[in-house]
Amino acid sequence: xxxxxxxxxxxxxxxxxxxxxxxxxxxxxxxxxxxxxxxxxxxxxxxxxxxxxxxxxxxxxxxxxxxxxxxxxxxxxxxxxxxxxxxxxxxxxxxxxxxxxxxxxxxxxxxxxxxxxxxxxxxxxxxxxxxxxxxxxxxxxxxxxxxxxxxxxxxxxxxxxxxxxxxxxxxxxxxxxxxxxx
Numbered sequence: 001x002x003x004x005x006x007x008x009x010x011x012x013x014x015x016x017x018x019x020x021x022x023x024x025x026x027x028x029x030x031x032x033x034x035x036x037x038x039x040x041x042x043x044x045x046x047x048x049x050x051x052x053x054x055x056x057x058x059x060x061x062x063x064x065x066x067x068x069x070x071x072x073x074x075x076x077x078x079x080x081x082x083x084x085x086x087x088x089x090x091x092x093x094x095x096x097x098x099x100x101x102x103x104x105x106x107x108x109x110x111x112x113x114x115x116x117x118x119x120x121x122x123x124x125x126x127x128x129x130x131x132x133x134x135x136x137x138x139x140x141x142x143x144x145x146x147x148x149x150x151x152x153x154x155x156x157x158x159x160x161x162x163x164x165x166x167x168x169x170x171x172x173x174x175x176x177x178x179x180x181x182x
Contacts, residue, residue, distance in 0.1 A: 002130075002181040004036040004062070006099035008114040009046035010107040011074070019106050020049050022136050025170035026103060027053025034059075035177065038098045040091065041065030041083070043076035046105050051079050064094045092117065101130040101180055103173055106139040122163045123156070130180040131164040134173050140166060 009023060027050040030037055037054045040047050041063025051061045061079040069075065070084050085091050096118060104115050121127055133140050144166065150156050167173045 002035055002100040002177060004038050004098055005030060005101045005103055005177065006038040006095045007047075007050055007103045007105060008040075008095075008107060008111045009050065009105035010111060011040070011042050011045040011047050012108065013045055015046060015106065016137070019046055019136055019139075022134060022170045023050040023105055024053040026050060026105070026134070026173055027059075028057050029170065029174040030054055030177075031057030031059030033174070033177070033181075036060035036062065036080075038062045038064070038095060040095070040110075041076055041079075042069065042074045043078070044074050046107065048076055050105070051076055055079060062098065064091045064098075066091050096121070096127070099129060101177060102132065103177075104131070104133045104140075106134070106136055112143075119163050123160070130176065132173050132176050133164055133166045134170065135166050135168050 023046040027037065031054045037051060037059065039051060042048060042065065054061050055078065062081045063076055063079050064083045064085060065075050066085055066088055075082060092114065102118055104111065118131055122131065147160060151158055151160050165176055167176055
């Protein structure tokens with residue numbers, strides 16, 4: 001049963017507006033389903049947007065932020081719970097441990113790092129949690145093509161695509177969460 005979803009996404013306030021719109025729709029949809037949001041704890045970018053959308057609907061939001069980012073004044077203090085940890089590694093472990101599923105929205109290096117880690121851990125049998133990529137405006141297409149390349153070159157098994165699903169819209173993401181919750 002999916003009670004909490006970890007969302008990885010951009011902390012940039014300069015991302016395209018459509019990314020923010022989709023983040024808000026997913027946040028509202030999670031709250032409507034009574035599913036808690038677990039995220040990186042920032043008030044900026046898509047992170048802040050999705051957290052605000054969940055909170056606006058009365059949902060539960062747990063953020064995990066390392067102290068050095070809290071000190072840079074990016075922590076979101078308007079959420080249900082904010083956990084301040086010492087290191088990025090501690091943050092990543094809690095984001096993984098507290099998740100029943102993962103949703104990955106567009107993002108930068110940090111989002112890519114988190115995505116690769118949870119896919120690798122799934123590949124190594126460390127978890128079997130659903131991983132869902134929101135492919136807003138084809139954002140993930142180049143990475144998916146790269147995944148195809150490494151499979152073609154036999155660097156990963158051909159069934160690698162079973163590790164994650166790709167959705168084009170927030171409603172598809174929420175439907176995938178609904179299906180995984182059964």
